Amino acid sequence: MTADDARRYASPPCMAADIAPGYFDPQQPSDVARWRRAERARLRPARQAMRVQDRRAAAAALTGHLRDLLAARFGDMRGRVVSAYWPIKGEPDLRPLMEELSAAGATVALPLVEVKHAPLVFRHWTPQTRMVRGDWNIPVPPDDAVAVTPEITLAPLMGWDMAGYRLGYGGGYFDRTLAALSPRPVTIGVGFQAAKLDTIHPQPHDIALDVIVTEAGLQVDRDAP
Structure with a gap:
């Protein structure tokens, strides 16, 4: 840069990305995507490393908090359509709650990918459902199970x-599904307290959840006064 060039600029060009390899700009989608991949790579093995008894105790406590929340918000669950999930990779196991809800007259559904990069489809599940292997080898209800809207x-x-934002597995299916559903369902995030982050650096496509519950209890309630 010549002396004349220097006089034309208030400050020299930013070279932070070259000077500091770990430089992170939360306004840049590529930086946020890279940061999220690193967080997933950190959080997933930490979750899977939980002792079996600790994971079971946390899941039991979480289930109790969810049971109380559903009773307080919705009362009688008969006729309600509730989507849950089949636990994988150390996720909290909600299958006992799913069985309770089904016995109480709720329609329990599980999400599945039927078309790549499209919104999820929800199919009816009961404890007697014959599960099949779906995308990512996750057990899902068969094609003849009734599709429902949660x-x-x-x-x-x-x-x-x-703030109610969720860090998922990176496929974008959940946000894509919420954006497509009308009316939008009440969204309850379910996870471990240890997975709390200062922020996920939300991007325009991210949709905040209504509620987040962990084994420690209700953490986020965006409807609360």
Whole structure:
């Protein structure tokens, strides 16, 4: 740069990305995507490293908090359509709650990918459902199970923040599905307290959840006064 060039600029060009390899700009989608991949790579093995008894105790406590929340918000669950999830990779196991809800007269559904990069489809599940292997080898109801639209959605969290944002597995299916559903279901994030983040650096496509529950209790309630 010549002396004349220097006089034309208030400051020299920013070379921070070259000077500091770890430089992170939360306004840049590529930086946020890279940061999220790193957080998933950190959080997933930490979750899977939990002792079996600790994971079971946390899941039992979480189930109790969810049971109380659903009773307080919705009362009688008969006729309600609730989507849950089949636990994988150390996620909290909500299958006992799913059985309770089904026995109480709720329609329990599980999400599945039927078309790549499209919104999820929810199919009816009962404890007697013959499960098949779906995308990512996750057990799902068969094609002949009735498709339903949930009014309450329980979503697993890889990570979460106090603004109600969810860090998922990176496929974008959950946000894509919420954007397509009308009316939008009540969204309840379900995860471990240890997965709390200061922020997920939300981007325009991210949709905040209504509620987040962990084994420590209700953490986020965006409807609260």
